[in-house]
Amino acid sequence: MNELKRLGIVTGYEFLKHIRRKRVYVILLLVLVTEAAVLAGFPALMGGYPESVNLMATLLSIGPTMAVIGAIFFSGDAIAGEFENKTGFMLFTNPVKRTTLVLGKYIAGCLAVAILTVVAYIVVCVSLLVIYQTIPVETAQSFGLCMLYGACIVAVTFFFSAVSKGAMGATVMTLVLIMVISGVVESVLMLAGQPYWFLISTAGDSITMVYGGIELMLAEFVPLEEMGNFPFELESPDIGRSVLAMVIYLVVGLNSSLIITNRRQLS
Amino acid sequence: MNEPIVIENLTKYYNSFLALDNVSLTIEGNENVGFLGPNGAGKSTTLKILCGLIRATSGKAYIKGFNIATQKEKALSQIGTIIETPEFYGFLTPKETLNYFGRLRGMSGNNLNKRITEVINLVSLEQWLNVKIEKFSRGMKQRLALAQALLHDPPILILDEPALGLDPRAVIEFRQIIVETGKDKVVFFASHQLSEVAQICQHVAIIDHGRLLGYDSIEALEQKYNSLENAYLQLTGVPIE
Numbered sequence: 001m002n003e004l005k006r007l008g009i010v011t012g013y014e015f016l017k018h019i020r021r022k023r024v025y026v027i028l029l030l031v032l033v034t035e036a037a038v039l040a041g042f043p044a045l046m047g048g049y050p051e052s053v054n055l056m057a058t059l060l061s062i063g064p065t066m067a068v069i070g071a072i073f074f075s076g077d078a079i080a081g082e083f084e085n086k087t088g089f090m091l092f093t094n095p096v097k098r099t100t101l102v103l104g105k106y107i108a109g110c111l112a113v114a115i116l117t118v119v120a121y122i123v124v125c126v127s128l129l130v131i132y133q134t135i136p137v138e139t140a141q142s143f144g145l146c147m148l149y150g151a152c153i154v155a156v157t158f159f160f161s162a163v164s165k166g167a168m169g170a171t172v173m174t175l176v177l178i179m180v181i182s183g184v185v186e187s188v189l190m191l192a193g194q195p196y197w198f199l200i201s202t203a204g205d206s207i208t209m210v211y212g213g214i215e216l217m218l219a220e221f222v223p224l225e226e227m228g229n230f231p232f233e234l235e236s237p238d239i240g241r242s243v244l245a246m247v248i249y250l251v252v253g254l255n256s257s258l259i260i261t262n263r264r265q266l267s
Numbered sequence: 268m269n270e271p272i273v274i275e276n277l278t279k280y281y282n283s284f285l286a287l288d289n290v291s292l293t294i295e296g297n298e299n300v301g302f303l304g305p306n307g308a309g310k311s312t313t314l315k316i317l318c319g320l321i322r323a324t325s326g327k328a329y330i331k332g333f334n335i336a337t338q339k340e341k342a343l344s345q346i347g348t349i350i351e352t353p354e355f356y357g358f359l360t361p362k363e364t365l366n367y368f369g370r371l372r373g374m375s376g377n378n379l380n381k382r383i384t385e386v387i388n389l390v391s392l393e394q395w396l397n398v399k400i401e402k403f404s405r406g407m408k409q410r411l412a413l414a415q416a417l418l419h420d421p422p423i424l425i426l427d428e429p430a431l432g433l434d435p436r437a438v439i440e441f442r443q444i445i446v447e448t449g450k451d452k453v454v455f456f457a458s459h460q461l462s463e464v465a466q467i468c469q470h471v472a473i474i475d476h477g478r479l480l481g482y483d484s485i486e487a488l489e490q491k492y493n494s495l496e497n498a499y500l501q502l503t504g505v506p507i508e
Binding site: 001006009010013016017020021085086087088089090092093094095096097265266267 | 281312315318319320321322339340341342343344346348350351352353354355356358359363367368370371372373412415
């Protein structure tokens with residue numbers, strides 16, 4: 001029996017785990033509630049939907065982004081859980097390479113986040129069709145970037161899951177890195193006028209930036225005369241560099257988790 | 268090297284704590300070997316190294332000639348194990364769990380289904396076959412652990428106090444299953460219970476403070492020390508009144 005076949009078996013059962021647990025459904029519910037809040041909240045607060053379909057698509061992209069961030073909650077225990085819950089005593093004594101086990105778990109995690117992302121984009125597309133009778137062509141690009149961001153987030157979560165004693169620690173560390181540290185460093189570098197495209201949060205921003213970037217948002221919400229008053233230069237991240245950053249996080253995160261898990265002892 | 272289990276100069280440090288001190292042991296032929304020693308003696312550490320769960324600081328261990336450090340998958344394909352208190356994925360049923368582990372070991376189709384039925388019947392979990400394991404008691408998980416250890420009919424069983432925490436009836440049932448299934452297998456069996464080991468095994472290895480103190484047949488030890496209990500107490504340094 002070759003490792004590829006074993007990889008398929010591991011992926012199947014790990015995916016079954018995601019389907020059977022409540023976490024994916026809770027995240028799906030949050031995604032749908034967020035999209036509903038945007039769809040109901042914007043016209044209620046602003047007196048109608050924005051004229052620009054791209055701006056509405058940008059606002060609705062919070063749903064898919066939330067789906068990807070939600071992946072942290074169901075990926076955090078993928079490796080750490082085997083050690084914390086001692087299920088590894090059963091799993092790791094099977095004649096399967098740990099690399100195969102981790103890759104199977106990774107693919108299953110990516111499949112779960114992909115399903116959430118697809119559902120979120122269906123909501124985006126249907127909403128835009130109903131409101132504007134059109135879907136911006138950039139939505140396909142945003143979808144592709146969101147899928148890549150999902151794979152990148154799962155890989156980074158796997159890294160923390162491999163180094164953590166517990167699933168909670170892995171989840172919290174990943175969230176702090178992406179939501180706090182990366183965001184703070186991004187702000188500091190932005191204020192200092194230094195490049196920040198390599199930050200994971202900036203790379204994730206590319207999901208919405210394909211629709212027109214910061215300029216589109218400013219044009220809708222900030223009066224033209226105030227546009228020049230910012231103390232720093234606002235710049236939409238370059239999509240190509242964002243893709244490069246996400247690929248680097250994915251490769252480094254996944255490879256690190258493989259190396260660490262292979263070396264980690266279950267004592 | 269075709270011996271079922273060969274341990275050569277195995278040493279294991281946990282940071283500065285010496286858990287195994289140059290342990291060597293060879294199990295030849297189809298014999299059941301009890302692995303005796305007080306808490307913290309090094310029993311579980313030895314078994315975990317044999318199962319590839321931890322690495323030895325130095326020394327080598329072989330399962331059917333396969334080096335556990337360099338040919339881990341081949342070595343693991345030869346053994347069925349119960350290490351520590353077994354835990355399973357709560358979202359799966361016993362049938363799904365055994366299906367998963369069986370498929371990982373290359374079993375499939377009717378053969379796998381037939382074997383699942385056999386081992387589930389053996390551990391008396393028939394009525395729980397399709398119930399999620401999250402509802403299981405500790406004893407039921409122990410039974411399922413034994414079922415998964417026997418599922419692929421391995422030539423070697425490595426068991427770390429498999430009956431720990433079971434009620435007396437379950438302990439007796441467990442012992443009978445291990446005796447029956449162990450007739451044509453090698454069973455390397457760590458336990459605190461001398462009487463249990465005496466009923467299951469023909470040989471015992473006694474370990475304390477990470478050092479192998481003795482390895483012989485129960486018969487020889489009883490002749491030399493009057494009883495297995497005396498052998499254990501004298502070798503582990505407990506004064507006998």
